Amino acid sequence: MSAPISPVRQPLITGSKTYHQITEDLCSPTERAPNATWVIAFLISVSVLGFGLFCIAWTIWKGIGTWGSNRTIGWAWDITNFVWWIGIGHAGTLISAILLLFRQKWRTGVNRAAEAMTIFAVLCAALFPGIHVGRAWVVFYFFPYPNTRGPLWPNFNSPLLWDLFAISTYFTVSLLFWYTGLVPDFATVRDRAKGIRKKVYTFLAFGWTGAAKHWQRWESLSLVLAGIATPLVLSVHTIVSFDFATSVIPGWHTTIFPPYFVAGAIFSGFAMVQTLMLITRKVLNLQDYITVEHIESMNKVILATGSIVGVAYLTELFIAWYSGYIYEQFAFFNRAVGIYWWSYFGMMACNVISPQFFWNKKLRRSITFTFFMSIFINIGMWFERFVIIATTLARDYLPSSWSFYKPTWVEVGIYLGTMGLFFTLYLIFVRVAPVVAIAEVKSILKAGGDQYVEKHKAHHEKAELEAPAHH
Amino acid sequence: MGHHHTSNHIIYGLYTDETDLLKAVQKAKDDHLDIFNVYTPFPVHGLDPILGLAESRLHITGFVYGLLGTLTAFLGMSWIFTRDWPVIFGGKPYWPVPSFIPITFELTVLFAAIGMVVTFYTVSGMGPGITNPILDPRITDDKxxxxxxxxxxxxxxINKFKSFFQETGASEVNSKEIDA
Structure with missing residues (x-):
């Protein structure tokens, strides 16, 4: 009987890198002048952001009447976009926190960019409730601070207030986690820089020296932050789902919502990570650090969470029928074949059917296919939120109030503006900070570098050949 | 270190691989050489026990900050809804404990995270704009x-230090004055 030998894993860093080459490869994008592609992308992003800001100003100046929302459909586009952006952010925390707890080494190639994505996505999301309140200039009334209006406190029973706390905490913790991870890498950039860049990175690096005790504390901090960020990220989308689930609207009032929303969030977040990383690795020449192995691992997560989402959709349908409750049955009938049938179809096609292609290893490892899939999933998950929100509200209890919602140019402009904001911030990030975590990649080099993996493999194969002789 | 010294004179050796470093640190301990500090470009596992570093107590502070957040949220909301301005919302009791769970959880996490991060930078002598002496710029690269x-x-x-570096295969030995 042969002893169980753990299969040798695929390399996570290719190109036989040395520690110094890792530093060179990962610092160089911050050290050279931006190329034409970057400049064009940046100008487009900033222009779109500018148009978005104009639309926000228009909303605040003219009022919420500039939107397509009406008496029946009190919120639609804004909350759809809010949930969509928040969901996208979840992949960053999953990669940086949950995969750290599970000791998944492949996270080191993508965690930095994914966390940055989380922070930018949460900013985009937070914008929507901020302007939807109407009087955006007194948005701080949300927070329970001692005031002269009574004091008048917010309603702590309200899931919308829970959401405020969840999003604020999520943003803060993600930012602290991300920045603490960046500090040693900023020190690496600092120690290579000259002149004004040296001054800037000296400030950003917080006085990091690489002392053994500091690394020990840094690891302890990272681990505990990962430990608390894990339930945090689950709580955030759970609470977002409470915005709907605690209401008494058929189609919303379901206990399945929290896990279903969390799975959907991770699903869409990973799709966005794929979109960004596939472009980033190509443009910044990081194919040795973000390998097909990383892409395949993420596609596996997409397949798993996509299947959970699919099961949730079918469970909803089944329970609506099985409950015998006609209002619930109508809500789902209306979603599938009502006025917004096309958005339901888009949701089902993009979220349930398309990820199933990832059972095929070849497709899972195809970069082109993955890129198109990531776009499909982003569209599908946007449709999911639109289906849940607009379709449900358009057909409420009173047929005389039935209505139709379509966005105005102002709402489309704000949504595009958040895209502009997201990509503007991401493009600045890739210029300022190392996109791949330098120190963390170095720490897995001996385990994940191709030259070491080859050596292990040769050793392993030799042991296998010699094994029969021992029996 | 007394009041007389405004600076430390440091002699240091650079190694090119973490396994050489670990062996060298072990030897320094065996030879009873008093190590001033060890610097690495990434966290080297197995270094702490050899170096004799006590486990970080940062996670304990995290628990205390978290508890502070739990109490702040729960007692704060309870005080507001039962003492400061009791209001009935949708027929719920004045003290709706289940409704307090999400915010109590969020503030626990928020306090723990902010508290730990601030503590980390404070005890490590780091922060925005702070500079600490750097022995060699390649320590954050590959040394x-x-x-x-x-x-x-x-x-x-000093002779002992020099022969130690030679025996343990340091690629370079240098010295530097740094502020104490």
Missing amino acids: FCIAFNETTATDGD
């Missing part, structure tokens, strides 16, 4: 460094 303090060392000690 693993062991440093000894020669400020108060005798000539015999």
Whole structure:
């Protein structure tokens, strides 16, 4: 009987890198002048952001009447976009926190960019409730601070207030986690820089020296932050789902919502990570650090969470029928074949059917296919939120109030503006900070570098050949 | 370190691989050499026990900050809804404990995270705009460094340090004045 030998894993860093080459490869994008592609992308992003800001100003100046929302459909586009952006952010925390707890080494190639994505996505999301309140200039009334209006406190029973706390905490913790991870890498950039860049990175690096005790504390901090960020990220989308689930609207009032929303969030977040990383690795020449192995691992997560989402959709349908409750049955009938049938179809096609292609290893490892899939999933998950929100509200209890919602140019402009904001911030990030975590990649080099993996493999194969002789 | 010294004279050796560093640190411990500090470009696992570093207590502070957040949220909301301004919302009791769970959880996490991060930078002597002496710029690149303090060392000690670096395969040995 042969002893169980753990299969040798695929390399996570290719190109036989040395520690110094890792530093060179990962610092160089911050050290050279931006190329034409970057400049064009940046100008487009900033222009779109500018148009978005104009639309926000228009909303605040003219009022919420500039939107397509009406008496029946009190919120639609804004909350759809809010949930969509928040969901996208979840992949960053999953990669940086949950995969750290599970000791998944492949996270080191993508965690930095994914966390940055989380922070930018949460900013985009937070914008929507901020302007939807109407009087955006007194948005701080949300927070329970001692005031002269009574004091008048917010309603702590309200899931919308829970959401405020969840999003604020999520943003803060993600930012602290991300920045603490960046500090040693900023020190690496600092120690290579000259002149004004040296001054800037000296400030950003917080006085990091690489002392053994500091690394020990840094690891302890990272681990505990990962430990608390894990339930945090689950709580955030759970609470977002409470915005709907605690209401008494058929189609919303379901206990399945929290896990279903969390799975959907991770699903869409990973799709966005794929979109960004596939472009980033190509443009910044990081194919040795973000390998097909990383892409395949993420596609596996997409397949798993996509299947959970699919099961949730079918469970909803089944329970609506099985409950015998006609209002619930109508809500789902209306979603599938009502006025917004096309958005339901888009949701089902993009979220349930398309990820199933990832059972095929070849497709899972195809970069082109993955890129198109990531776009499909982003569209599908946007449709999911639109289906849940607009379709449900358009057909409420009173047929005389039935209505139709379509966005105005102002709402489309704000949504595009958040895209502009997201990509503007991401493009600045890739210029300022190392996109791949330098120190963390170095720490897995001996385990994940191709030259070491080859050596292990040769050793392993030799042991296998010699094994029969021992029996 | 007394009040007389405004700076430390440091002698340090650079190694090119973490396994060499670990062996060298072990030897320094065996030879009873007093290591000033060890610097690495990434966290080297297995270094702490050899170096004799006590486990970080940062996670304990995290628990305390978290507890503070739990109490702040729960007692704060309870005080507001039962003492300061009791209001009935949708027929719920004045003290709706289940409704307090999400915010209590969020503030627990928020306090723990902010508290730990601030503590980390404070005890490590780091923060925005703070600079600390750097022995060699390649420590954040690909060099693993062991440093000894020669400020108060005798000539015999200094010779011991030098022969230590030679025996353990340091690729370079340098010295530097740094602020104490």
